[in-house]
Amino acid sequence: MPLWFVPVRVALGALALASCAALDSDLHLAPLYTRVATADGGTLLEIAGGLYRQHRRDEGDFLEWRTLAPLYGIERQRDGSFEAEHPFPLGRTRVQVDGTGFSYLVPLYASWFRPEPDGTSRRLLLTLPGFLLQKTGDGTHGGWFPFYGRLVDLLTFDDLRFALWPFYVRADRAGRVSHHFLWPFFGWTSGGGESSWHLFPLFGRARWEGRYDRTYVLWPFFHWQRNNLGGGGEEPEKAWMLFPFFGKKERGTYAAWTGLWPFFGFARDPRSGFWALDFPFFLVRIQRGPEATTARTRFWPFYSHLRTEQLETHSYLWPLLHLRHEDDALIERDSATLVPFWQSSDARSKASGETSSWRKLWPLLRSERQDDWRAGALLELDPFWRNDLVPRHATGFFRIWEWEQEPAFRRERAFLGLYRRERGRGEDRRSLSGLWGRRSYADGGKSVRETSLLFGLVRWRVTAEHGFDMLRPAFPGPGWPRPAQAASAAASRTYF
Structure with a gap:
């Protein structure tokens, strides 16, 4: 290599380096790559026409949101709460500020968790192929459905166990213990004021002291019920049905009749002025009553009207x-x-x-x-x-x-991000990917307009005071520095 070529290479390298944009300046090469300072005070990164996007605040220290569509997305709040998709729409995670949340990925797993007052946490995990895991302050429970499992304080159950489901299930709710064999065909409940048993579908009776007494024979054909038996100002209710031919329900002055269910139904309460007519149920319903109650007219699917307070x-x-x-x-x-x-x-x-x-x-x-x-x-x-x-x-x-606009800023974006505008923080920035960019602002009360062409290789500035002035290249353009003016309190509510 000739000796004269070495300094030439060094000079060309230095020139190329000097022609590159600064690391934190605006780069607009959409749809391939875009990094711009947003008008609301953040930094937006966009790749592949928007398939990947992220927005940061606090000089890049706080990641506000990120999306790799449709595989992953996250939106974070400063209080520590966040929502994520992984991937959309099959997977989702949400965590609130107190640590309560859920996570799922269909059909692989579902999980719920929350903190407890004693400082411990409660977690429940369901995952293929039927594994269950529950962690509470009292210990760890779980199982493998349908072979064996035990869960505590789940939904309305204090203690729920199963073995070779549906062969055996045991459920404890507020002292009422139920046993089921070959669920739902045979089972009984005792304790806590309840005494019930059933041999489905032949016969079943459920009695809960002070609440109800319900019986069926050859389900679903014959039913008898007495409800609201605790007094305390509640009127008891009686109901029976010979399915599907006829049924009746009575409570105080309220009475309802059903004939050839679901085709015909009628209910009325002379004391309140309420009445309702179904023919057939769901498709046609007319309901009226005093002003404080619901009024409904439905001739589905042609017309329906509902009025409440x-x-x-x-x-x-x-x-x-x-x-x-x-x-x-x-x-x-x-x-x-x-x-x-x-x-x-x-x-x-x-x-x-x-x-x-x-x-x-x-x-x-x-x-x-x-x-x-x-x-x-x-x-x-x-x-x-x-x-x-x-x-x-x-x-x-x-x-x-x-587009998006606040009194403090305006933001615009065209298809695939080929055109962008960020107006705010004392500046108005517009750019057409690689080809053209314009930056307008005021310096000492004097207007300044800067232009970038051809991937930032040709740039100049025009000021009201000094006129025309060339700027150094800033490949790949437009190369505008971060705005000097602080952002307002208004934050962007969009994702571009």
């Missing part, structure tokens, strides 16, 4: 058109749905007076507003009601245009 709904040609009005102590809200094309919601908080609205014209566009904050998207393929998960993992990559 806090809710009124209308449905036409279910499931196509739904109208809903809510009015409670906290919020007043109106919503409408025309499946699958239109969804809307307008709400007002009665405590703060804050208003919000949300619109989706599927699959063309979406817009939403909450006081001064606004956002929208063009080509919104997600057909479901308002959510973030489906766009983050499946449909958001196809948006032609999306």
Whole structure:
């Protein structure tokens, strides 16, 4: 190698290094790679047109959210709580600030956990092929379904055991112990005021002192029940049925009749003015009563109307058109749905007076507003009601245009991230991947405009005071430094 070539190589290397953008400056090479300082004070990294995205705050120290669609996603809060998908939609984990949460991955496992007042934690794990593991402050329990298992304080059970399920099951609830052999065919319960047994489906009787006395013969054909037997101001209830021909229920002045179930039903209470008519059940129902009770008219699927003290709904040609009005102590809200094309919601908080609205014209566009904050998207393929998960993992990559605006900032993004805009923190930054970039800001009250072309190889600045000035290259461009002005308290609520 000629001696003269060595210093030439060194000079060319130094020139190339000097032409590269700084490590923390904006790089916009969408759809391959993008790293930009966001207008709300964070740093966004986007790869492969948005398949991988992450957003950090506090100069990169705090990871706010990350998505590798659809394999993994996480959204974290500063209090330590978070939600994650792994992968979407089969797996999900949610942990609240106190440590309570759940995790599942269909069909492999499901887990629930929560802290206890004594400082210990309670965990339950169900996993293939039927393994159960439970950890509490009192010890570890579990089993292998259907061979053997024991769990404590689960749902309504104080102690639940099984062996060769369904051959044997033992359940303890508040002192009432039940034994089942070949569940559900034979079993009995005793203790805690209850005395019950059954030989399903031939005969069964369940008696709980002060609560009920229920009997069936040749289930489901013959039933007799007496409920609410504890007094204390409750009126006892009597019910019987010869299924499916006729049945009757009585409680005080209330009486209900069923004939040829589920085709005909009628109920009335002269004391309250309530009455209801079914013909047949679910498809047609008319219910009326005093103003404080529910009024319902349903001719499914053609029309239905429901009115309560806090809710009124209308449905036409279910499931196509739904109208809903809510009015409670906290919020007043109106919503409408025309499946699958239109969804809307307008709400007002009665405590703060804050208003919000949300619109989706599927699959063309979406817009939403909450006081001064606004956002929208063009080509919104997600057909479901308002959510973030489906766009983050499946449909958001196809948006032609999306934007977000607060009084303190505005953000814009075009298809695959080819165009971006970040206006805030005293600057307005716009760029077209690799080809063009523009940065506008004020310096000492004087306007400054910087331009980047051809992957940051050609850059210049124009100021009101000094005019035109060339800038050093910053490959691959546009190479803008992080804004000097601190971010406002407003944070982005979107995922682009």
